[in-house]
Amino acid sequence: MEENVKTRYTDEELAEFRAIILEKLEKAKAEYRTLREVVMHNGGNDIEDTAPTFKTVEDDGAFQRSKEEASQLAQRQYQFIQNLEGALARIENKTYGICRVTGKLIPKERLRLVPHATLTVEAKEMLAKKGKN
Numbered sequence: 001m002e003e004n005v006k007t008r009y010t011d012e013e014l015a016e017f018r019a020i021i022l023e024k025l026e027k028a029k030a031e032y033r034t035l036r037e038v039v040m041h042n043g044g045n046d047i048e049d050t051a052p053t054f055k056t057v058e059d060d061g062a063f064q065r066s067k068e069e070a071s072q073l074a075q076r077q078y079q080f081i082q083n084l085e086g087a088l089a090r091i092e093n094k095t096y097g098i099c100r101v102t103g104k105l106i107p108k109e110r111l112r113l114v115p116h117a118t119l120t121v122e123a124k125e126m127l128a129k130k131g132k133n
Helices: 012-042 057-092 108-113 121-133
Strands: none
Touching: 012 057, 012 108
16 A cells, blocks of 8 residues: 655646745845845935934934844845745755655645745754754
8 A cells, every 4th residue: 555645846836836935035125125225324315414403312323223123134134035035946946845854745834824944844843842952
């Protein structure tokens, strides 16, 4: 009695995931550009120049803090973009959706929510337990 276990997603399924990833990638890149603009903004020639302002040390501190937060968010967004692009590469070489620890297929529901996932929940929990020991 041989069990018919699916070892990879079909081309049609991969096309569905590619569409999801491309949509997320487009949004992620737009958000990344916005965050980079916030980080790079240093009081250029905009409307702020014409308004009378009296900056305090606290204003400068808050501005610096928000730039640092935007920088951290931009870094996280950049990593997300890298992960999505990696997922596209796995789709191209037909290894998308295969857990890198167990070799099992990652459930479609998980991939629809986290399209760049490389681990099943089971494998993720297993790795987390190993990390605690």
